[in-house]
Amino acid sequence: MSALLETKDVTIRFGGLVAVNLLNLTVNDGEIVAIIGPNGAGKTTAFNLITGVYAPTEGDIIFDGIKINGKRPDQIAKMGIARTFQNIRLFKDLTVLENVLIATHLNVKTDFFSSVLHMPYAMKEEKKMKEFACSFLEETGLIEHKDDIASSLPYGLQRRLEIARALATRPKILLLDEPAAGMNPKESVDLTEFIREIRDKFHLTIILIEHHMQLVMDISDKIQVLEYGRTIARGIPFEIQNNPAVIKAYLGEEEIN
Amino acid sequence: MDKKKVHIILDIVAIAALIGFMFWANASFNPYNKRIFNTCCIYAICALSMNMVNGFTGLFSLGQPGFMAIGAYVTAIFTVSTADKVSIYKIIPISDFMANLSAPFPVALILGGVAAAVFAFLIGFPVLRLRGDYLAIATLGFSEIIRICITNMQGVTNGPTGINRIPSHINMWVSLLILAVIVIFTLAMMRTTYGRALLAIREDEVAAQAMGINLFKHKMLAFVLSGFMAGIGGGMLASLVGAIGPDQFKFTVAYEILLMVVLGGQGSVSGSIAGAFIVRIALEKLRFLDEPIPALGYPGIGGMRMVVFSALLMLVIILWRKGIFGNKELSWEGIGGFFKLIGSIFHRSPKKEVSE
Numbered sequence: 001m002s003a004l005l006e007t008k009d010v011t012i013r014f015g016g017l018v019a020v021n022l023l024n025l026t027v028n029d030g031e032i033v034a035i036i037g038p039n040g041a042g043k044t045t046a047f048n049l050i051t052g053v054y055a056p057t058e059g060d061i062i063f064d065g066i067k068i069n070g071k072r073p074d075q076i077a078k079m080g081i082a083r084t085f086q087n088i089r090l091f092k093d094l095t096v097l098e099n100v101l102i103a104t105h106l107n108v109k110t111d112f113f114s115s116v117l118h119m120p121y122a123m124k125e126e127k128k129m130k131e132f133a134c135s136f137l138e139e140t141g142l143i144e145h146k147d148d149i150a151s152s153l154p155y156g157l158q159r160r161l162e163i164a165r166a167l168a169t170r171p172k173i174l175l176l177d178e179p180a181a182g183m184n185p186k187e188s189v190d191l192t193e194f195i196r197e198i199r200d201k202f203h204l205t206i207i208l209i210e211h212h213m214q215l216v217m218d219i220s221d222k223i224q225v226l227e228y229g230r231t232i233a234r235g236i237p238f239e240i241q242n243n244p245a246v247i248k249a250y251l252g253e254e255e256i257n
Numbered sequence: 258m259d260k261k262k263v264h265i266i267l268d269i270v271a272i273a274a275l276i277g278f279m280f281w282a283n284a285s286f287n288p289y290n291k292r293i294f295n296t297c298c299i300y301a302i303c304a305l306s307m308n309m310v311n312g313f314t315g316l317f318s319l320g321q322p323g324f325m326a327i328g329a330y331v332t333a334i335f336t337v338s339t340a341d342k343v344s345i346y347k348i349i350p351i352s353d354f355m356a357n358l359s360a361p362f363p364v365a366l367i368l369g370g371v372a373a374a375v376f377a378f379l380i381g382f383p384v385l386r387l388r389g390d391y392l393a394i395a396t397l398g399f400s401e402i403i404r405i406c407i408t409n410m411q412g413v414t415n416g417p418t419g420i421n422r423i424p425s426h427i428n429m430w431v432s433l434l435i436l437a438v439i440v441i442f443t444l445a446m447m448r449t450t451y452g453r454a455l456l457a458i459r460e461d462e463v464a465a466q467a468m469g470i471n472l473f474k475h476k477m478l479a480f481v482l483s484g485f486m487a488g489i490g491g492g493m494l495a496s497l498v499g500a501i502g503p504d505q506f507k508f509t510v511a512y513e514i515l516l517m518v519v520l521g522g523q524g525s526v527s528g529s530i531a532g533a534f535i536v537r538i539a540l541e542k543l544r545f546l547d548e549p550i551p552a553l554g555y556p557g558i559g560g561m562r563m564v565v566f567s568a569l570l571m572l573v574i575i576l577w578r579k580g581i582f583g584n585k586e587l588s589w590e591g592i593g594g595f596f597k598l599i600g601s602i603f604h605r606s607p608k609k610e611v612s613e
Contacts, residue, residue: 072466074467074471077467082468089463090460090461102456102457102465106469115446116446
């Protein structure tokens with residue numbers, strides 16, 4: 001089986017700093033892969049490379065058999081890679097529904113003028129987009145907040161809204177950047193359940209960056225560990241938990257017996 | 258009766274009141290006041306043009322004077338009669354082709370808008386790659402370049418002398434009609450998915466792009482529409498004033514429009530219109546400050562109105578940082594809320610009502 005997403009020796013340098021060094025990540029269809037590592041290890045940079053925010057200095061990123069390095073983020077989003085952000089980036093002044101509606105814009109078929117003239121076809125599509133967006137809000141339990149301003153939501157719901165918005169682009173792969181950051185233990189248990197649920201419901205492949213080890217170990221099929229831009233380990237959760245290099249670099253020797 | 262019905266009735270009443278006002282104003286306004294009204298409408302269109310880019314899309318562009326100039330010159334060249342054009346162009350005679358260009362006013366106006374939009378499209382390629390202040394400087398620069406070109410293209414634009422004897426087709430009804438069309442267009446557009454995409458860019462460019470929005474394409478859309486509107490505004494100005502020259506389209510015009518947009522609230526159609534009317538009317542009605550007032554022993558200082566006006570503006574901006582409307586629109590709920598607020602100031606009820 002060929003991988004859905006594959007990075008081949010991907011490297012990016014910012015001046016003298018090698019933020020990501022020879023990253024080889026293989027993600028198969030339907031997997032949940034976690035990228036972990038200490039702060040500054042290059043995890044978010046890896047996401048930015050995959051989503052086209054940065055172009056790699058060296059190496060290739062292959063998605064669904066197509067080379068995507070050098071493409072713009074919006075082109076990559078259209079191909080089916082959606083993401084959330086480490087420090088939530090919602091459209092703050094817009095409503096919850098509008099946030100999700102914007103994510104459906106990339107599939108819009110109506111041209112600008114028919115849209116402005118409110119032609120019947122355009123209105124039909126607009127209605128369909130609204131129904132589609134509402135279905136995601138229902139899935140994520142945000143439907144009763146649909147007319148609220150995004151920034152007025154509590155933190156946990158803002159995270160959920162970001163995921164709902166990403167899902168509305170109909171991705172094949174969803175990249176979650178620290179989805180459990182700032183959540184209490186109960187919220188992160190809920191989140192674990194929620195991530196599994198959406199994976200199954202939308203046939204997603206998920207890559208996540210996370211510091212919350214319980215969540216990572218519970219949910220991941222594979223884990224890749226970065227330190228200073230390099231991959232120091234990869235494997236199933238059990239292997240990672242017992243890998244001496246990882247324990248030394250990241251988890252701390254006291255914590256794991 | 259449900260809210261929606263009430264609002265429709267209120268809408269009809271408001272439109273009827275506006276038409277009533279127009280009949281009354283047309284009959285009783287003196288030419289000076291009529292002209293103020295027309296200028297207000299024209300500047301409202303220019304403010305809406307700037308709001309499209311600055312308010313909705315979150316770009317900082319100051320290119321309006323250049324686009325207005327293009328609209329004004331195109332409209333002028335198409336509406337001034339052949340005989341007049343031949344006699345106006347003294348230094349370098351006008352070419353036969355240009356002299357024979359002629360179109361009815363509505364067509365000429367639209368041509369002006371289209372010409373400005375085409376320029377916006379061309380300028381958009383280099384400048385829309387810039388962000389923030391850099392974009393403002395670049396658009397301001399292009400606007401000045403357009404003005405300098407107009408000054409020097411003697412054979413086409415009649416240079417620094419400008420073009421006069423432009424027939425007037427602007428009256429209060431025409432001004433209001435064109436403004437209404439542009440307002441309806443803008444409001445209709447902002448309800449579509451394309452409008453939402455512009456708002457997304459304003460809110461967060463990075464997130465918008467990650468959601469699959471082609472930034473350049475959508476910024477260009479806003480920029481071209483904005484150019485078109487400014488071109489229309491410029492064409493109307495040419496027809497209202499009757500004479501145009503490059504000096505009317507200096508960069509200070511951009512600041513004046515920016516002032517209207519910021520005062521009204523960036524991202525609000527109601528705000529842009531209110532801003533334009535307030536600024537234009539205030540500038541005219543404060544003229545008495547420049548004249549001596551013997552009763553108060555005030556000698557009359559030239560330019561005093563600008564000082565007072567600027568002070569008033571600073572006050573407004575300090576009190577309402579987001580402008581009069583913020584990024585909201587005028588709505589019946591909003592008006593209701595405003596009167597409730599006023600009411601609560603005058604009738605402090607002993608028990609505080611908790612709203613939702």
